Amino acid sequence: MGGYILRRLLQAIPVFFGTTFLIYFMVFAMPGDPIIAMFGDKTPNPALVAQLRAQYHLDQPFIVQYFIYIGGIFRGDFGISYSGVPVGDILLRTFPVTLKLAVIALFFETVFGILVGLISGLRKGKLFDASSLVISLILISLPIFVIAFVGQYVFGVQLGWARTTVGPGAPIGDLILPALVLASISFAQIVRLTRSSVIETSSLDFVRTAYSKGLSRNRIVPVHILRNSLIPVVTYLATDFGVLLVGATVTEGIFNVPGVGNTLYQAIIRSEGPTVVSFVTVMVLLYLVVNLIVDLLYGLLDPRIRYVK
Amino acid sequence: MRINRRIGVGVVALAAASALVLTGCSSGGSSSTPTASANLSAIITANGSEPQNPLIPTNTQETGGGRIVDSIFAGLVYYDATGKPINDAADSITTTDSQTFTIKLKPNQTFSDGSPVTSNSFVKAWQYGALLSNAQLNQSFFAPIEGYSADADSPLTGLTVVDDTTFTVKLSAPQADFPLELGYDAFYPLPDSAYADMTKFGTDPIGNGPYKLASPTAWQHNVQIDLVPNTSYTGGRKVQNGGLTIKFYADLGAAYADLQGNNLDVLDSIPSADLATFESDLGSRAVNEPTAVFQSFTIPGRDAHFSGQEGQLRRQALSESIDRDTITKVIFNGTRTPASDFTSPVINGWTDSLSGASVLKYNPDDAKKLWAEADAISPWSGTFQIGYNADGDHQAWVDAVSNSIKNTLGIDASGAPVPTFAAFRTSVTDKSISTAFRTGWQADYPGLSDFLVPLYATGASSNDGDYTNPAVDALFTKAAAETTTDAANQDYQDAQNILLKDLPAIPLWYSNITGGFGTSVSNVSFGWNSEPLYYAITKS
Numbered sequence: 001m002g003g004y005i006l007r008r009l010l011q012a013i014p015v016f017f018g019t020t021f022l023i024y025f026m027v028f029a030m031p032g033d034p035i036i037a038m039f040g041d042k043t044p045n046p047a048l049v050a051q052l053r054a055q056y057h058l059d060q061p062f063i064v065q066y067f068i069y070i071g072g073i074f075r076g077d078f079g080i081s082y083s084g085v086p087v088g089d090i091l092l093r094t095f096p097v098t099l100k101l102a103v104i105a106l107f108f109e110t111v112f113g114i115l116v117g118l119i120s121g122l123r124k125g126k127l128f129d130a131s132s133l134v135i136s137l138i139l140i141s142l143p144i145f146v147i148a149f150v151g152q153y154v155f156g157v158q159l160g161w162a163r164t165t166v167g168p169g170a171p172i173g174d175l176i177l178p179a180l181v182l183a184s185i186s187f188a189q190i191v192r193l194t195r196s197s198v199i200e201t202s203s204l205d206f207v208r209t210a211y212s213k214g215l216s217r218n219r220i221v222p223v224h225i226l227r228n229s230l231i232p233v234v235t236y237l238a239t240d241f242g243v244l245l246v247g248a249t250v251t252e253g254i255f256n257v258p259g260v261g262n263t264l265y266q267a268i269i270r271s272e273g274p275t276v277v278s279f280v281t282v283m284v285l286l287y288l289v290v291n292l293i294v295d296l297l298y299g300l301l302d303p304r305i306r307y308v309k
Numbered sequence: 310m311r312i313n314r315r316i317g318v319g320v321v322a323l324a325a326a327s328a329l330v331l332t333g334c335s336s337g338g339s340s341s342t343p344t345a346s347a348n349l350s351a352i353i354t355a356n357g358s359e360p361q362n363p364l365i366p367t368n369t370q371e372t373g374g375g376r377i378v379d380s381i382f383a384g385l386v387y388y389d390a391t392g393k394p395i396n397d398a399a400d401s402i403t404t405t406d407s408q409t410f411t412i413k414l415k416p417n418q419t420f421s422d423g424s425p426v427t428s429n430s431f432v433k434a435w436q437y438g439a440l441l442s443n444a445q446l447n448q449s450f451f452a453p454i455e456g457y458s459a460d461a462d463s464p465l466t467g468l469t470v471v472d473d474t475t476f477t478v479k480l481s482a483p484q485a486d487f488p489l490e491l492g493y494d495a496f497y498p499l500p501d502s503a504y505a506d507m508t509k510f511g512t513d514p515i516g517n518g519p520y521k522l523a524s525p526t527a528w529q530h531n532v533q534i535d536l537v538p539n540t541s542y543t544g545g546r547k548v549q550n551g552g553l554t555i556k557f558y559a560d561l562g563a564a565y566a567d568l569q570g571n572n573l574d575v576l577d578s579i580p581s582a583d584l585a586t587f588e589s590d591l592g593s594r595a596v597n598e599p600t601a602v603f604q605s606f607t608i609p610g611r612d613a614h615f616s617g618q619e620g621q622l623r624r625q626a627l628s629e630s631i632d633r634d635t636i637t638k639v640i641f642n643g644t645r646t647p648a649s650d651f652t653s654p655v656i657n658g659w660t661d662s663l664s665g666a667s668v669l670k671y672n673p674d675d676a677k678k679l680w681a682e683a684d685a686i687s688p689w690s691g692t693f694q695i696g697y698n699a700d701g702d703h704q705a706w707v708d709a710v711s712n713s714i715k716n717t718l719g720i721d722a723s724g725a726p727v728p729t730f731a732a733f734r735t736s737v738t739d740k741s742i743s744t745a746f747r748t749g750w751q752a753d754y755p756g757l758s759d760f761l762v763p764l765y766a767t768g769a770s771s772n773d774g775d776y777t778n779p780a781v782d783a784l785f786t787k788a789a790a791e792t793t794t795d796a797a798n799q800d801y802q803d804a805q806n807i808l809l810k811d812l813p814a815i816p817l818w819y820s821n822i823t824g825g826f827g828t829s830v831s832n833v834s835f836g837w838n839s840e841p842l843y844y845a846i847t848k849s
Contacts, residue, residue: 032731036738038361038446039370041749042763043738043771045459051444084363084508085530093530149562157569164570165563168532256556256563258532266359266531266559269700271731 008292012285019284020277021066027273028062034271038082056082069274079274081267087278090263095282097170098252098259102244104172104179109187110237116187117194117233118226124199132195136188148181148254165256178255182248186240193236197229204228230301238294242287350551351848353830355575355841356564357555359531363511366497367438367445375494376840377555380536381421381516382497383544385412385431386488392601392655392755392837394492397544398426398517400474402491407483407790414474420500421521421539428476430498430517432468437504438495439465447495449770450753455481483790485797490754519546519844520553531557546844549832553843574830574848575841579823581702584642591825599646600839601653601752602820603760606695606710607774607813608745619686624812626679627693629672630717636709637818644823648816651805652760653752655837658798665809669816673717680718692721696746698733699726703747710817737773748773748814755837757801758788765804765813776813 035052036044053059057068072079078087120129139147155177156164162177201207202225210220249261256262260279267275360374369378385399396402400413418426437443439451441462451457455467467479480487490496498517503510513525520536522528527535533556538548556573558564561580567573569590579587588595610616614623633647646654649661649669683689695711697703707724714722725744727733736742750771752759762785763769767777781804788800824841826833830848835841 030729030731031727032729032733032735034731036734037729037731039734041734041751041771042370043773044446045449045770047441047460048444048446048448051441055444082362083360083530084511090530152566157566160570164566164572165558167572168529253560254563254566256558256560256567258529258557262559263531269729270361 005292005296008288008295012288015284015288016281017070020070020281023277023280024066024069024273025062027268027271027276028065030271032271034058034082037270065273069277072274073278078278081275082270082272087275090275091278091282094258094260094263094279097257098245098248098261100170100172101175101179101182101248101252101257101259102241104175105183105186105244106237106241108180109183109190109240113187113190114194114226114230114233117191118198118221118229120191120195121198121202121229122221122225124195129195132191136191139184139188142185144181144185145250145254147184148178148251151177151181152254166258168258170257170259175257178251178257181255182244182251186236186244189236189240190233193233194229197232198225201225201229227301231298234294234297234301238291241290242283245283245286348551348848349549351829352552352554353550353574353843353846353848354554354556354572355843356558356561356567356573356577357534358559359557362446363508364514364528365445365503365507365511366494366499367434367443367447368511369494370446372840373557376843377534377536378494378497378514378516379518379840380520380553380843381514381518381522381539382494383516383518383542383546384494384497385414385491387544387546388492388755388837390834390836390842392657394489394755395545397492397546398431398498399491402488404488407485407487407792408480410478410480410487411471412476412478415543416474418517418543419541420515420517421541422500422502422515423541424500424502424515425473426498426517427473428470429473430500431496432470432476433501433504434497434499435468436465437499437507439463443507447493450490450493450495453480453482453484453487455479457481482786484758485789485791486754486756486758486794489756490759493753518542519544519548523552531559533557546842548844549847550844551848568825568827571827571829574827575824575833575843575846576826577822577824577835577839577841579644579825584644584823587823587825594825594828596824596826596833596835597644597821598835599654599819600822600835601655601755601837602749602839603648603651603653603752604645604747604749604817604820605648605651605814606745606817607748608815609740609742609774610813611740611775612743612745613691614683614687614689619683621811622679622683622686623689624815625668625810626676626683626718627714628668628812628815629670629676629679631710631713631815631817632671633669633818634671636706636713640706640709641818644821645818646821648818651765651808651814651816652757652801653819656752656755656757656760657794658757658801660802663802663805663809665806668809668812671713676717677719680720689720692723694723694725694744696725696727696733696736696742696744698728698730700729706817707747740773740775746773752838757798758785761785761801761804761808765808772813774813776811778807778811781807781811 035049057065069079081087116132120132123129152164155162163174166174207224210224249265252259252261264279357376358373361371362368362374364374364378366378366382369375383397386394387397389395398414398418400415402410402412404410420426435451438445438447439457451465454465456463456465469477500515519539519542521539523535523537533554535554537552561578564573564576565580565583568576608615637645637647649666650663652659695707697707711722711724737746750760763771765776765781766785767782784800784804788797791797822835822839830846832845832847
């Protein structure tokens with residue numbers, strides 16, 4: 001077990017270098033000079049542009065810029081954003097907000113998704129099943145920004161039940177509406193996954209055996225059916241967590257959440273190499289860790305899966 | 310069963326929700342002007358965006374940082390709502406030859422940390438901003454002052470400190486409207502403490518303006534900045550509220566939702582998706598008026614068919630083939646005003662009756678005739694294209710203008726999108742763009758000269774089309790040396806009559822400010838530069 005975890009953690013090292021290198025290359029390859037864009041429709045004096053390019057190492061070949069950046073990381077320095085703020089500080093400020101948003105969304109989609117999916121699966125073909133399938137189909141087919149705008153307009157502007165955008169400090173109360181929006185599509189996916197998994201498991205021999213042994217339904221459903229149906233759901237949740245971190249960009253923009261997606265979007269627009277690369281790298285690392293945790297969870301859910309040597 | 314019912318309720322709520330959306334946003338229009346007396350401790354919230362750079366006046370060029378810097382610093386003059394300069398830190402600005410200016414400061418002024426505002430606070434700040442190696446974005450604003458160099462470090466020899474409250478500025482050539490520029494943020498003073506670590510100063514700036522930062526950590530990056538009145542400020546911009554919180558939005562849609570949801574008091578820009586409905590949504594709280602923003606597209610003389618007599622005819626034909634009235638109504642929902650010159654209606658000296666302005670009217674028959682005359686010189690070939698950046702809101706109007714040209718002249722015309730603003734501006738700046746391209750200009754100070762000289766003088770900084778005409782240059786020089794504003798404005802109008810013949814850029818329209826304010830605030834007005842006058846806003 002320990003060796004397995006260590007091996008997985010060692011794998012993160014080439015992934016770290018690979019992603020940072022690729023992303024740095026992509027930011028560098030973006031057309032246009034970010035310094036000239038700083039001046040809007042005005043044409044800046046070339047000597048001044050050269051001065052500013054030198055200040056941000058933009059006059060160096062991309063490989064040199066990359067090593068300047070990586071060298072800084074090993075000294076704990078993620079570089080400076082164009083607004084003069086250390087990127088490390090921005091990371092520390094924005095990641096907790098997005099994590100909070102992602103965790104709330106994950107909570108909603110997991111709890112409600114599994115619950116609705118389980119009931120649908122157990123009551124296959126009944127009214128509840130049919131209506132939950134229709135609702136999940138609607139949610140899956142709606143683009144997230146439509147759900148976000150409707151949610152914001154109805155619950156924020158018209159009914160006044162939620163704040164239209166997230167306030168400073170991103171209090172949990174403000175995050176519930178954006179989290180529900182963020183969770184809506186994955187909720188629908190989880191309902192469908194759980195439902196089909198529950199239907200499949202319910203027809204397996206061991207479930208019939210359990211019933212014939214006279215075990216109560218209250219024991220069979222959670223222990224025998226649900227637990228064995230969760231593996232595909234947990235796998236989905238792991239990948240979805242990564243999607244939540246990245247896909248939050250649209251939702252964060254609409255609800256003005258001061259999180260990763262919003263900040264990353266602006267950094268990409270400004271071609272701020274160090275900011276973009278640091279953000280994406282931390283996202284990748286988080287994604288790796290979450291996937292490791294999920295792989296370990298499999299063992300708990302299904303004793304047949306064990307990590308030996 | 311319980312869960313079942315809950316889902317049912319959810320479905321009803323969703324249906325109700327969509328009904329609300331479908332019936333639209335017709336709840337506005339209740340023009341309840343607050344009559345309750347103003348609350349001097351109420352905080353005004355306004356929209357903004359995360360400043361691109363540390364808050365150093367000489368390094369702040371975009372609006373996100375600009376509105377904060379303008380609130381926490383006071384320059385020699387400030388502009389009232391009409392753009393008229395009013396002495397702020399200055400007691401008087403005098404000249405006898407439009408080349409050497411004597412500036413006297415009001416006595417006993419201080420920065421918000423208590424340090425004095427002296428002649429040195431200005432002179433040192435300007436020297437800092439003009440020095441190339443300090444790489445300040447506003448460096449070019451010091452160009453008129455003697456000693457300035459764009460290519461090398463060079464002190465401003467034209468600045469002389471006479472005493473603590475007097476200094477003189479000598480320009481390298483006469484420029485009558487120089488005092489008009491002095492309200493721009495490049496010319497703000499800095500306290501001595503700034504120079505120790507300028508970047509650090511920029512994250513917690515100390516100013517001498519009507520507001521100051523509420524605390525050293527008042528700038529919450531990407532979230533908001535909290536400003537409170539600066540009690541040591543004694544100038545004319547007297548704060549009528551308890552403070553100002555500028556919330557940063559990456560997306561204007563979120564800001565508009567906040568305005569509607571009463572989470573925001575002042576919004577200075579309506580997202581384009583809501584332009585068609587904001588006036589009915591907000592009723593009397595909607596703002597839609599012209600500003601000092603001029604929009605055009607530029608056809609470089611280096612493009613084939615666009616130089617000499619042939620080029621002049623083709624430019625006039627293109628201009629007359631554009632139906633500006635319809636495009637501004639249909640594409641922009643009336644939030645643009647068709648152009649009648651190269652400047653802006655909010656600027657002193659603007660007129661809609663320049664003799665050459667008829668070329669800006671839609672006149673398909675004349676356009677066809679002019680185009681045919683040009684064809685007689687050299688037959689037209691190819692496609693007429695207008696370059697623009699695809700990451701802005703430009704495609705709709707570029708397509709409309711191209712269509713107008715295509716339908717009138719019967720030639721192939723289309724937009725030529727460039728993916729990003731950075732790529733677009735880079736190709737314009739290094740002159741590698743091979744088509745006509747969109748150009749816009751927002752003035753930095755309310756004078757006709759700012760719309761004309763940097764754009765159309767030979768070799769000027771933003772003359773992206775490489776336009777040159779000695780007669781225009783001579784009028785610009787003459788205007789700069791005039792001793793009265795009226796005489797200078799007359800020269801600029803004469804120059805514009807030549808520009809209307811040559812059409813180095815095809816004027817399209819002036820942008821309007823589109824904005825709105827909440828139900829609990831009043832006295833909301835927008836300055837000549839489309840920035841709200843925050844200090845005057847009151848809240849009940």
